[in-house]
Amino acid sequence: MPREPTFQAVSLICLIIFNYKTMKSIKNRLEYLRKQIQAENISYGEIAELQELREYIDPSDTLLLQWANVEEEGETIECGNCGREFSENEEGAIVSETINRCSRCANL
Numbered sequence: 001m002p003r004e005p006t007f008q009a010v011s012l013i014c015l016i017i018f019n020y021k022t023m024k025s026i027k028n029r030l031e032y033l034r035k036q037i038q039a040e041n042i043s044y045g046e047i048a049e050l051q052e053l054r055e056y057i058d059p060s061d062t063l064l065l066q067w068a069n070v071e072e073e074g075e076t077i078e079c080g081n082c083g084r085e086f087s088e089n090e091e092g093a094i095v096s097e098t099i100n101r102c103s104r105c106a107n108l
């Protein structure tokens, strides 16, 4: 007598179908983004989307990877001492509500 499919087996099959559909829609989305790049029509939102999908980009796909690696512009802060603009996560810098010092001026 054939066994009833177990709950685990059914969930596993659903998961595989779900992943397959997800992967397919991600691939379609990456192809869409590639067309946008080639048409020089890609928006910042789409670049951000590309960055989120970075792990799904084929390692040999240099065009998409190049765009996925475009640095997001971080917050810049002006140093209260020398006026130099530095990034929020610059090592050694002091940033508080009243003191903004770049790493070079932090110890002054």
Ligand SMILES: [Zn+2]
Residues within 6 Å of the ligand: 079, 080, 081, 082, 083, 084, 101, 102, 103, 104, 105
């Ligand atoms: Zn400074």
